[in-house]
Amino acid sequence: MTTLVVGATGATGKLLVKQLLDRGQNVKVIVRSADRLPEHFKDHDRLSVICASVLDLSDEEMIQHVKGCNAVASCLGHNLSLKGIYGHPRKLVTDATHRLCKAIQTTQPGQPTRFVLMNTAGNRNRDLEEPISMGQKLVIGLLRLLLPPHVDNEQAADYLRTNIGRNHVSVEWAAVRPDNLIDEEEVTEYEVHPSPTRSAIFNAGITSRINVAHFMADLITDTDTWNKWKGEMPVIYNKTSS
Incomplete structure (x- = not known):
């Protein structure tokens, strides 16, 4: 089984790669620089490294x-810097998805490829009409205006929900919301x-990156x-935070 991982040098992406390799999976990663990969990855016989910017x-x-990939996983995100938040590409996650x-x-796989997207608990699953308080609505509205990465996360998940849907012949998906x-x-x-069991704005839970990687694996x-969980947007919390 082979999985393609994008965002593999990020804090969660590299943990996902390790989880998959530890389970005996073949992994391909697309990274801008192989130098950003952990040293113990670089000569692994089941890891293939493609040096490129995904877009x-x-x-x-x-x-x-x-x-030839049975699964594709996206751990892409925006750097927490002015350039990363407000620079280009503003739709990194959506465009890559x-x-x-x-x-x-286009490859027309013999069975559907699993697409796993790392998303956020601050994004609602509109298929379920998840309840949200007026205060949280106001804050989310401000985030959409002030933080392009939040909109990017919303649009990436919405693309899977509305354009791919739940009965696509080639792609099945899940969007993981830590x-x-x-x-x-x-x-x-x-x-x-x-769905969320607490407010991501006013009563946020805690999720460790390694637990996200474990669940994605x-x-x-x-x-x-x-x-x-296919066709869903599961929310993950550390057990001690619930």
Whole structure:
């Protein structure tokens, strides 16, 4: 089984790559610089490294990279700097999601490819009409105006919901929504819910990046987990934060 990971040098992406390699998976990563990969990855016999900016790849190159992959995972995000938040590309996550899904469709895989998107608990699943307080609506409205990365996350998930849908012949998907992200060394107990159980703005939970990586790897490698959450936007919290 082979998985393509984009955003593999990010804080969560590199943890996902390790999770997949530890499970015996073959992994391909698209990274701007191999120097940003952990040293123990670089000579791994089941890791293939493609040095490129994902949005700079031609359609033909993108097709070649997704061909033969059983799953594609996106841990892309914007750097927390002025350039990362307000510079280009403002639709990094959305455009990469669109182009990767288009490439998958072009390859016409024999069975649907699993697409796992790292998203955010601050984004609602509009298929479920998740309740939200007036105060949170106001804050989210401000975030849409002031923080382009929030809009990018919303639009990436909406593309999967509305353009790919739940019955696509070539692509199945899940959008994983962690809450307030923290770093921990080991996987701990965590909970997964169809919708937020607390306000991401006024009562945020905690989710460790390594738990997000573990759950994303479960979605990619475990059929029962995938069948439970495909076409959904599961929210993940560390167990101690619920």
